[in-house]
Amino acid sequence: EVQLLESGGGLVQPGGSLRLSCAASGFTFGTYAMSWVRQAPGKGLEWVSGITGSGGSTYYADSVKAHFTVSRDNSKNTLYLQMNSLSADDTAVYYCVKQGLYSSTPFDFWGQGTLVTVSS
Amino acid sequence: QTVVTQEPSFSVSPGGTVTLTCGLSSGSVSTKFPSWYQQTPGQAPRTLIYNTNVRSSGVPDRFSGSILGNKAALTITGAQADDESDYYCVVYMGNGLWVFGGGTKLTVL
Numbered sequence: 626e627v628q629l630l631e632s633g634g635g636l637v638q639p640g641g642s643l644r645l646s647c648a649a650s651g652f653t654f655g656t657y658a659m660s661w662v663r664q665a666p667g668k669g670l671e672w673v674s675g676i677t678g679s680g681g682s683t684y685y686a687d688s689v690k691a692h693f694t695v696s697r698d699n700s701k702n703t704l705y706l707q708m709n710s711l712s713a714d715d716t717a718v719y720y721c722v723k724q725g726l727y728s729s730t731p732f733d734f735w736g737q738g739t740l741v742t743v744s745s
Numbered sequence: 746q747t748v749v750t751q752e753p754s755f756s757v758s759p760g761g762t763v764t765l766t767c768g769l770s771s772g773s774v775s776t777k778f779p780s781w782y783q784q785t786p787g788q789a790p791r792t793l794i795y796n797t798n799v800r801s802s803g804v805p806d807r808f809s810g811s812i813l814g815n816k817a818a819l820t821i822t823g824a825q826a827d828d829e830s831d832y833y834c835v836v837y838m839g840n841g842l843w844v845f846g847g848g849t850k851l852t853v854l
Contacts, residue, residue, distance in 0.1 A: 670833050672843040684841030720789060728841040731780040731795035738789055
């Protein structure tokens with residue numbers, strides 16, 4: 626059974642940093658592309674970032690390109706999102722999402738999400 | 746900047762049929778691997794349909810996807826109270842980039 630467990634969310638001050646983690650199990654992690662999708666309170670879904678199975682290519686929405694970094698450690702079956710220079714606009718639930726073999730393949734399994742709140 | 750458009754809200758009677766659509770501000774979604782997701786309040790999204798019309802594992806066959814003109818469509822046949830949710834589409838814009846629509850709030854009444 627595919628499981629994705631996000632962690633690392635919490636309250637952070639504007640300008641601060643946070644690193645999210647997503648522990649994956651139930652599939653051969655390093656074979657599949659992964660993404661982060663966020664949802665601000667009361668708002669819709671927003672794709673944030675993606676990464677290929679090898680980690681060799683990364684992709685970002687324009688809204689986060691300058692201050693988020695996605696990475697993965699396939700030996701630990703873990704996906705990361707390093708978030709720097711956080712602002713109130715980054716307040717959201719962040720979902721870890723499994724894709725298919727390529728970054729052009731759709732999202733199939735979703736984690737339960739971790740809440741990031743940026744506030745002073 | 747390409748915008749993905751969805752109806753903000755829709756309503757359907759129990760047992761009825763409803764079609765939600767997903768379009769682009771420019772061009773057709775037909776080549777952009779449109780997918781559909783269902784989300785109830787407080788829950789993570791659930792994958793319904795991917796690659797236009799492929800039903801995800803465990804999704805009832807009353808959910809179906811198609812292309813109508815330049816738009817992707819999600820049709821729910823025989824709507825049930827449980828179907829009252831937010832529905833989101835997402836399209837692939839190339840170069841690893843994805844864009845979600847704003848979502849449709851479906852009411853079953």
